Amino acid sequence: MFAFLKRLKRRTDAAPGEVRARGLFAGASVDVAHAPEHSVVVPTSEALLRQLEWTVIRRLDGQLQGDYRTLFRGAGLMLADLREYQAHDDVRHIDWNVTARMQTPYVREHQEDREMTAWFLMDLSGSVDFGSGVISKRTLAIECVGVLSRLLTKHGNRIGALLYTGAGAHANVVIPARSGRRQVLHLLERMTRAESVKQTQETDLGKLLIDAQSILKRRSTVFVLSDFLSQPGWDRALNQLARRHEVVAIRLFDPIETVLPNNGLLVMQDAETGEQIFIDSHDKAFRQRFAEQAVLREQQLREYFANAGVDCLELQTDEPLDQALVRFTRLRKRRSQLAADATASTSESVQASTTANTLVGH
Numbered sequence: 001m002f003a004f005l006k007r008l009k010r011r012t013d014a015a016p017g018e019v020r021a022r023g024l025f026a027g028a029s030v031d032v033a034h035a036p037e038h039s040v041v042v043p044t045s046e047a048l049l050r051q052l053e054w055t056v057i058r059r060l061d062g063q064l065q066g067d068y069r070t071l072f073r074g075a076g077l078m079l080a081d082l083r084e085y086q087a088h089d090d091v092r093h094i095d096w097n098v099t100a101r102m103q104t105p106y107v108r109e110h111q112e113d114r115e116m117t118a119w120f121l122m123d124l125s126g127s128v129d130f131g132s133g134v135i136s137k138r139t140l141a142i143e144c145v146g147v148l149s150r151l152l153t154k155h156g157n158r159i160g161a162l163l164y165t166g167a168g169a170h171a172n173v174v175i176p177a178r179s180g181r182r183q184v185l186h187l188l189e190r191m192t193r194a195e196s197v198k199q200t201q202e203t204d205l206g207k208l209l210i211d212a213q214s215i216l217k218r219r220s221t222v223f224v225l226s227d228f229l230s231q232p233g234w235d236r237a238l239n240q241l242a243r244r245h246e247v248v249a250i251r252l253f254d255p256i257e258t259v260l261p262n263n264g265l266l267v268m269q270d271a272e273t274g275e276q277i278f279i280d281s282h283d284k285a286f287r288q289r290f291a292e293q294a295v296l297r298e299q300q301l302r303e304y305f306a307n308a309g310v311d312c313l314e315l316q317t318d319e320p321l322d323q324a325l326v327r328f329t330r331l332r333k334r335r336s337q338l339a340a341d342a343t344a345s346t347s348e349s350v351q352a353s354t355t356a357n358t359l360v361g362h
Contacts, residue, residue, distance in 0.1 A: 045188035049181075052146045056322045081109040116221055117158045117177050120145050120187070121212055123226035124194050125166035125203040126271040128252060131317045137252040140315050141225045142191050144250060147321065148223065149184040161187055162215065164208040165194050166272060171211045177220075202272055205230035209237035216245060225250045228301060235304040242308045249305055249312040258294040260287045 082098060085105035093107040122145070128137040149159050160177030173194060175187055205226055212222065222245045224238070241247055262281055269276045281287060305312045313328040315321065 045185045045192060048142075048188055048192075049146055049150065049185060052143060053150065056143075056147050056325075057150055082106050083109065116152075117160070117218065118148070118152050118221045118223065119177065119212065119216055120149070120159065120161040121171075121208055121222060121224045121226075122161060122163045122191060122194075123203065123205060123208065123224075123230075124163055124191070127203060127229045128227055130254060130271060132254050132256045133318050135317045137227055137254060137317060140317055140321070141250075141252055142188065143321055144225065144315060144325075145191065145223075146184065146188050147325065149187055150181070153179050153181065153184055159183060159187065161190070162208060162212055163191065163194050164203075164205075166203060171208050171215075174215060203230045204234070206234035206237040209234060209241050213237075213241055213244070219245055221246045221248070223248050223250055225252065227252045235308065238304065238310065239308045242310050247308070247310045249310050251301070251312055251314050252317075253314065254317045258291065258298070260290045262287065 082095060083106065085094060085099075085107050089107050093109075095106050095108045098106040122141065124138065124141075128141060131137055131139070145161070152159055156179060158177040158179045161173075161175040162171040163173035163175070165172045173190060175190060205228065209224070216222070222241065224247060226249075228234075228249075228251055238247070238249075260281055264280070264282055266279050266281050267276055268279055279286065302312075311328075311332065313324065315324050
């Protein structure tokens with residue numbers, strides 16, 4: 001993003017005496033005059049979990065997963081869908097009877113059993129510390145993990161996590177998968193204590209995804225929580241991870257990362273490298289080009305997720321967490337219904353083809 005900004009404005013130091021609040025705009029943090037400050041009071045993991053149980057989890061309980069089945073595809077006994085074979089599919093999932101009838105390879109997808117293992121890949125690098133309102137992207141990520149973890153462990157599922165804070169080139173903390181409320185509290189405690197580290201280069205999200213491939217031995221449901229502001233190339237690692245696991249991308253973003261506010265002179269600072277640039281947000285043409293770059297990035301992210309076959313849950317810092325989760329759940333349920341209808345249509349086509357072949361044979 002700075003490459004785009006440098007073509008428009010020259011780099012300079014911040015004006016003395018200016019009131020600042022460090023944040024992130026589409027890849028660069030911004031020191032915005034009169035921006036709200038975040039509270040430094042950090043609740044304990046127990047207090048945070050109790051708060052989430054009363055404010056969010058009670059509303060969502062039973063919506064993200066049923067008594068016996070989840071909304072995710074994976075290993076199980078109940079057939080969920082039949083679809084044509086793709087290059088990255090496991091040949092063990094090929095339905096040979098349907099393949100023989102349709103003369104085209106088909107694979108079977110099953111509804112995943114209730115008991116599953118879920119992993120949270122947490123990007124806690126410097127760019128997620130930003131939030132233009134009361135809640136930062138980092139706080140939103142911790143609350144989301146707390147809600148999903150409690151909902152999963154209440155039904156006996158196991159949860160684990162990989163935390164990336166920007167220190168070094170790999171995941172800094174690995175929390176083995178376990179079940180129970182104590183595991184949720186332990187996970188929240190480690191995430192709250194993990195501090196982002198200033199470094200001399202951008203986050204490399206691809207390294208975290210590659211680490212997950214080597215650590216996660218069994219098929220699992222993987223939640224990738226990040227703002228996806230990273231060095232290029234992470235989409236290839238996401239594709240590889242999605243071939244073996246059920247992956248859900250949870251994108252964290254702030255509304256002013258897509259629309260630059262008209263606040264006059266601003267000092268934009270990269271949240272990870274510390275590089276600064278001085279801009280004039282009164283320039284309407286500049287704000288328009290900024291918005292166009294944000295739209296292009298949105299399109300690129302959607303393309304990456306679509307190519308990997310990954311659903312994306314978008315969490316915005318100014319939107320209630322339960323509303324975003326309910327909306328995502330309804331979309332997945334709708335997709336499951338459409339998949340069931342498609343499965344029924346495919347079965348009817350297979351039966352019709354078999355009947356026609358039988359009649360021709362006679």
